[in-house]
Amino acid sequence: xxxxxxxxxxxxxxxxxxxxxxxxxxxxxxxxxxxxxxxxxxxxxxxxxxxxxxxxxxxxxxxxxxxxxxxxxxxxxxxxxxxxxxxxxxxxxxxxxxxxxxxxxxxxxxxxxxxxxxxxxxxxxxxxxxxxxxxxxxxxxxxxxxxxxxxxxxxxxxxxxxx
Numbered sequence: 001x002x003x004x005x006x007x008x009x010x011x012x013x014x015x016x017x018x019x020x021x022x023x024x025x026x027x028x029x030x031x032x033x034x035x036x037x038x039x040x041x042x043x044x045x046x047x048x049x050x051x052x053x054x055x056x057x058x059x060x061x062x063x064x065x066x067x068x069x070x071x072x073x074x075x076x077x078x079x080x081x082x083x084x085x086x087x088x089x090x091x092x093x094x095x096x097x098x099x100x101x102x103x104x105x106x107x108x109x110x111x112x113x114x115x116x117x118x119x120x121x122x123x124x125x126x127x128x129x130x131x132x133x134x135x136x137x138x139x140x141x142x143x144x145x146x147x148x149x150x151x152x153x154x155x156x157x158x159x160x161x162x163x
Contacts, residue, residue, distance in 0.1 A: 001041070005025060007025060008025060009022055009048055010023065010024075010051045011050045012028045012053065013051070013053070014031075014052075015053055022048055031053065035053060037053050037056075038055065039051050039053055077109055079108065079110070079157075080103045080108050080109070080111070081112075082096055082112050083112075084113070085114065086127040093133075097134065097137045100141075104140055104141045105140070105160075109160075110138075111155060112131060112156045113155045113156075114127050114131060116152050116153065116154070117152070121152065131147045131154065131156050135158060138158060140161050141159065141160060142159055143156070144157040144158060
């Protein structure tokens with residue numbers, strides 16, 4: 001902005017968006033000061049740096065307002081965890097499926113984990129099968145990360161289907 005610009009030639013754009021052409025930096029500053037505005041470097045990386053004549057405080061306020069509005073509209077996706085066991089009963093599995101469906105409908109991702117203890121480590125394939133059935137029972141979800149054994153627990157991630 002103004003005195004912080006360190007190039008000899010700049011391409012100037014006025015407040016209404018019209019190109020004034022390429023000119024020496026001192027001439028561009030003079031035009032900006034005559035209008036009571038600031039000279040702001042918009043694109044420093046192009047062949048000839050582009051500067052715009054505008055009211056910097058108003059520009060900064062509008063950018064902050066746009067950023068705040070964009071932040072308001074974004075949705076933070078949470079990861080909800082559901083724990084299963086390798087010897088889960090049919091009704092218990094149905095309850096967990098209902099919970100997972102609610103989470104998916106709310107737009108959250110789901111981490112499904114199954115912990116194996118003692119002799120249960122012999123039935124990892126059975127646990128993978130339970131997880132596969134669990135994932136297929138939740139209709140509006142897609143598999144983000146397939147079931148993978150990490151230590152003594154098996155984990156899988158589901159996310160909502162993209163529309």
